[in-house]
Amino acid sequence: MKRKIKITIEYDGTNYSGWQIQPDQISVQQKIEEALKALFNDDVKIHGAGRTDAGVHALGQVAHFELDADIPSERIKYAINTKLPKDIRIVKSEEADIDFHARYNAKGKVYRFQIHNADIPSAIFRNNRYHVRQILDVEKMIEAGAFFLGVHEFSAFCGSGTDVDNKVREIYRIDIVKRGNVIELEFQGSGFLYHMIRIMVGTLIDVGKGKIKPQAISEIILSGDRCNAGATAGGCGLCLVRVLY
Amino acid sequence: MKRKIKITIEYDGTNYSGWQIQPDQISVQQKIEEALKALFNDDVKIHGAGRTDAGVHALGQVAHFELDADIPSERIKYAINTKLPKDIRIVKSEEADIDFHARYNAKGKVYRFQIHNADIPSAIFRNNRYHVRQILDVEKMIEAGAFFLGVHEFSAFCGSGTDVDNKVREIYRIDIVKRGNVIELEFQGSGFLYHMIRIMVGTLIDVGKGKIKPQAISEIILSGDRCNAGATAGGCGLCLVRVLY
Numbered sequence: 001m002k003r004k005i006k007i008t009i010e011y012d013g014t015n016y017s018g019w020q021i022q023p024d025q026i027s028v029q030q031k032i033e034e035a036l037k038a039l040f041n042d043d044v045k046i047h048g049a050g051r052t053d054a055g056v057h058a059l060g061q062v063a064h065f066e067l068d069a070d071i072p073s074e075r076i077k078y079a080i081n082t083k084l085p086k087d088i089r090i091v092k093s094e095e096a097d098i099d100f101h102a103r104y105n106a107k108g109k110v111y112r113f114q115i116h117n118a119d120i121p122s123a124i125f126r127n128n129r130y131h132v133r134q135i136l137d138v139e140k141m142i143e144a145g146a147f148f149l150g151v152h153e154f155s156a157f158c159g160s161g162t163d164v165d166n167k168v169r170e171i172y173r174i175d176i177v178k179r180g181n182v183i184e185l186e187f188q189g190s191g192f193l194y195h196m197i198r199i200m201v202g203t204l205i206d207v208g209k210g211k212i213k214p215q216a217i218s219e220i221i222l223s224g225d226r227c228n229a230g231a232t233a234g235g236c237g238l239c240l241v242r243v244l245y
Numbered sequence: 246m247k248r249k250i251k252i253t254i255e256y257d258g259t260n261y262s263g264w265q266i267q268p269d270q271i272s273v274q275q276k277i278e279e280a281l282k283a284l285f286n287d288d289v290k291i292h293g294a295g296r297t298d299a300g301v302h303a304l305g306q307v308a309h310f311e312l313d314a315d316i317p318s319e320r321i322k323y324a325i326n327t328k329l330p331k332d333i334r335i336v337k338s339e340e341a342d343i344d345f346h347a348r349y350n351a352k353g354k355v356y357r358f359q360i361h362n363a364d365i366p367s368a369i370f371r372n373n374r375y376h377v378r379q380i381l382d383v384e385k386m387i388e389a390g391a392f393f394l395g396v397h398e399f400s401a402f403c404g405s406g407t408d409v410d411n412k413v414r415e416i417y418r419i420d421i422v423k424r425g426n427v428i429e430l431e432f433q434g435s436g437f438l439y440h441m442i443r444i445m446v447g448t449l450i451d452v453g454k455g456k457i458k459p460q461a462i463s464e465i466i467l468s469g470d471r472c473n474a475g476a477t478a479g480g481c482g483l484c485l486v487r488v489l490y
Contacts, residue, residue, distance in 0.1 A: 010365075010367065010368040010369060011368050011369070012368050012369045012371070057369055059369065077365065081365065086366070086368065086371050087368050087369075087371065088368055089365050089366060089367070089368040090365070091363075091365045118336075120255075120322065120326065120334050120335070120336045121331070121334060122255065122334070123255040123256050123257050123331065123332050123333055123334040124255060124256070124257045124302055124304065124332075124373070124484075126257070126331050126332065128369070239369075
């Protein structure tokens with residue numbers, strides 16, 4: 001009998017081209033599908049809640065797959081982990097409703113972005129924190145972040161190379177805190193467009209540098225023009241923390 | 246004119262045999278001396294505040310060296326960093342008194358040890374957190390930690406392979422906190438013997454597992470016998486946070 005298995009995955013994205021399988025590249029999805037193939041001697045396709053870019057990390061990516069085998073769901077994570085490299089770990093495996101779909105059922109996502117705001121980049125966290133040398137005005141960034149909240153058409157914050165038509169998204173929460181020389185930005189929303197968080201962060205960095213005013217965020221959103229927003233901040237700072245169902 | 250330069254170093258110890266130069270191994274000290282050689286075309290020997298083992302990290306290792314060159318002290322860090330791999334960064338460079346010695350002048354050190362206390366090891370922090378699967382009783386560990394405070398003869402907590410005679414050390418502070426599934430242990434002391442913190446952590450883990458009682462720490466210290474203490478916890482969890490002068 002076909003079962004639906006939901007898995008929660010933590011990965012260090014440093015050595016991967018991203019979540020999704022792509023020709024001639026090594027992806028997280030591919031590694032997990034290879035592990036399932038080795039375990040169950042069957043081609044099992046997994047469906048992730050969303051893609052992550054090259055170098056982007058996840059503490060709580062979610063995926064599902066169908067399974068015929070008779071293994072208790074909570075043992076599946078241990079079994080898969082034996083076949084995975086150490087920079088990918090299944091942290092949870094559970095039985096899901098047969099209709100469950102990791103992407104279509106997702107109600108929202110939480111992402112975290114870390115900026116290492118110091119004159120020298122971090123040695124230990126070089127792959128987890130995006131380095132910005134100029135000291136940023138965090139208060140101004142917090143003020144600016146509030147303009148993103150709510151329902152907006154986010155064309156100005158969408159990278160090229162996507163064929164999504166509807167660019168309306170809702171952002172529920174943005175928390176920006178500074179701890180030592182690390183600025184942590186947490187975003188919770190209904191969903192995010194291609195590069196959306198990294199462009200929002202790049203724009204907030206411009207605010208923190210004093211290049212643009214916090215109020216400018218509204219105008220940039222309304223303009224719908226990618227050219228008005230800031231640069232795409234480095235993927236290494238980004239982490240998919242949680243998928244909400 | 247000879248100058249004395251003090252540098253503060255952050256490094257990810259994952260790919261190194263430790264701080265100190267050893268034959269046929271790659272050490273942090275060696276990488277910095279090679280960088281200085283490349284910069285100043287001279288053999289510059291650096292003196293660290295203390296050794297760290299293979300895989301152990303540092304946020305604030307300190308070292309000194311003598312220099313003849315006429316470069317402003319605050320520029321030295323940028324110059325050295327251009328010649329270093331990204332997992333080693335000089336975060337501060339400053340002029341020191343000509344008598345300054347990174348090791349002899351050190352009044353104490355702060356180390357931090359991170360335990361990933363969950364059934365699955367962390368993918369992202371696999372090189373920064375020591376994995377312990379059994380859920381530990383942190384309250385008991387805090388109780389046990391207090392028995393280490395003060396001046397003791399720490400033979401029972403010293404690894405073999407050291408020729409230090411005086412094994413009396415003073416521990417000023419031990420803070421143990423749990424955040425999510427991470428247990429963070431911070432130790433501040435006059436100095437630490439070879440493997441001392443990792444053996445203390447291994448013993449505190451035994452307390453957290455209920456294998457020994459918190460009060461047993463005193464007896465183990467008094468016994469002076471390494472066999473009575475716990476296993477040496479994995480070096481990847483350890484980080485030299487700060488050297489006190």
